Amino acid sequence: MGAKVIFLADMESFYASVEAARNPSLRGKPVAVCGDPALRHGIILAASREAKAYGIKTGQPAWEARRMCPWIIFAHPRMQTYIDYSMRITRIFEQFSDRVIPYSIDEQFLDLTGLEKIFGSPRETAAALIGQVWAETGIRCRVGAGENPLQAKMACDCFAKKSSDAFFELNSSSYAAHTWPLPIRSLFGVGHRMERNFHRSGVRTIGHLANLPRDMLQRRWGINGEILWLNAHGIDYSTVDPDAVHEQKGIGHTATLPRDYRKQQEIELVLFEMAEEVCARTRRQGKIGSTVHLYCKGADFDHPAGFSRQKKLPEPTATAAEIYPTVQQIFRKHWDRMPVRAVGISLTGLTAYRQLKLGLDDHCYQEESLAAVVDMVRERFGKTSLFRASSLKPGAQFLQRAGKIGGHDS
Amino acid sequence: MSKKMTQQFLCSKMMLPEHCSGLRKYAEDKKWAENHRRPLLDEQFREELQQILELAMAEQQPLKFTVLDSGGYRAYSGIPLRSDPATGLIYLRSGSSRLQAVKASEVVGIEPF
Numbered sequence: 001m002g003a004k005v006i007f008l009a010d011m012e013s014f015y016a017s018v019e020a021a022r023n024p025s026l027r028g029k030p031v032a033v034c035g036d037p038a039l040r041h042g043i044i045l046a047a048s049r050e051a052k053a054y055g056i057k058t059g060q061p062a063w064e065a066r067r068m069c070p071w072i073i074f075a076h077p078r079m080q081t082y083i084d085y086s087m088r089i090t091r092i093f094e095q096f097s098d099r100v101i102p103y104s105i106d107e108q109f110l111d112l113t114g115l116e117k118i119f120g121s122p123r124e125t126a127a128a129l130i131g132q133v134w135a136e137t138g139i140r141c142r143v144g145a146g147e148n149p150l151q152a153k154m155a156c157d158c159f160a161k162k163s164s165d166a167f168f169e170l171n172s173s174s175y176a177a178h179t180w181p182l183p184i185r186s187l188f189g190v191g192h193r194m195e196r197n198f199h200r201s202g203v204r205t206i207g208h209l210a211n212l213p214r215d216m217l218q219r220r221w222g223i224n225g226e227i228l229w230l231n232a233h234g235i236d237y238s239t240v241d242p243d244a245v246h247e248q249k250g251i252g253h254t255a256t257l258p259r260d261y262r263k264q265q266e267i268e269l270v271l272f273e274m275a276e277e278v279c280a281r282t283r284r285q286g287k288i289g290s291t292v293h294l295y296c297k298g299a300d301f302d303h304p305a306g307f308s309r310q311k312k313l314p315e316p317t318a319t320a321a322e323i324y325p326t327v328q329q330i331f332r333k334h335w336d337r338m339p340v341r342a343v344g345i346s347l348t349g350l351t352a353y354r355q356l357k358l359g360l361d362d363h364c365y366q367e368e369s370l371a372a373v374v375d376m377v378r379e380r381f382g383k384t385s386l387f388r389a390s391s392l393k394p395g396a397q398f399l400q401r402a403g404k405i406g407g408h409d410s
Numbered sequence: 411m412s413k414k415m416t417q418q419f420l421c422s423k424m425m426l427p428e429h430c431s432g433l434r435k436y437a438e439d440k441k442w443a444e445n446h447r448r449p450l451l452d453e454q455f456r457e458e459l460q461q462i463l464e465l466a467m468a469e470q471q472p473l474k475f476t477v478l479d480s481g482g483y484r485a486y487s488g489i490p491l492r493s494d495p496a497t498g499l500i501y502l503r504s505g506s507s508r509l510q511a512v513k514a515s516e517v518v519g520i521e522p523f
Binding site: 079080083086087090101102103104105109149150153189223224226227230236237238239242244248249251281405 | 411412414415416417418419420421422423424425426427428429430432433436437
């Protein structure tokens, strides 16, 4: 059997490109999409190619971008519009292959194995795909190709974005020559903390990692260490299966707080609101979860702190009153009393509601009935039609988050 | 092999819930459209259906009609009584003398019952 042909298509400065596509007067100008500076969402979410030429980067505060380029044009994020554009692009990709998986709002995998006779070589196919997306949406895309999703991702992130024709191809024989000299942080799966761990062990490049014994990494970091070793060798067993993308592993929410939260009461209030939000979404899908996961990010950028812990619930559930005590327990155990910048809660181990929820006691029954009624009222009259009085307390986020997508205006 | 090893991208994908539900709805709509796509019936096949229908009307034999309408594929059975070219309806008597009308334009198959 021949090698697979996998593409990763990445949209250039996606949010800013959508803004320019919708408003052609913005084309060729430095544009940045950023949230409301008053709510600390004033960070750059996307900067156009022209804005990047001034050194403006994603994640930078808006005021800093303004200082670097006084004539920069700021656009307010419109998340639903970006989702609609992303889905339009999915439909374009489906003209090339029926195996398309969106990986994020601006990245999508395509499996083009066996289609060479129709579309030509990977380079020719990529050129046609890039041309079609540009013609139909006005958005530039870059394509990385490989024999598996990892090679495609590495080809796109490390090379295609810098290539003049927005395309780069890696395969099993060229992978080492191209990627091994790159810094270890460039490897897919290596984040800030892992980079620090590797640096402490003297591992600076992908090649250094690839030359370590696989079982040593497995002993030290378990399955994650083994996956990183495979990634360093360009080996990846994942497939592009469109059906698998609809299997939901968990339901969660994260939020960057409008300011650093220092008081336990305030943080716990937001955690309760988020637990309710997560449970409402879980119930909407007719599911219950067995494990709750809490994520807290510290406020100090220079000394990244925080924690990420999970705990199995006494019984699978989808009511906030039942998951919140576990969330609170994790939070009180692991919070170091340092200011908190962002929090997140997710519920995993999802099963269908009827399958497991058999032994309801009176209290649980009351909680579930109440939650069902609240869901119905909110469904009919809007999310803010009924809420807890505690959401009026200082620090509460429910009203600010209602009606937003990803923490930004829809 | 560990699931994480075969699904590292599914485990790390960053998708907004609204995007996921939009994609789910899109997949469902696509599946619905696939299941409701009207087959192209060639001339010879349509003539065959016409012959089966005329024969059954003449001999009062019951037939099974496969129909594709907005609700998907459905099956109707009964003895065809007459077809009305003006309304495009085929009248059947099914079961206990109940009269039923089937739209000829929605019929995709006819077979002896």
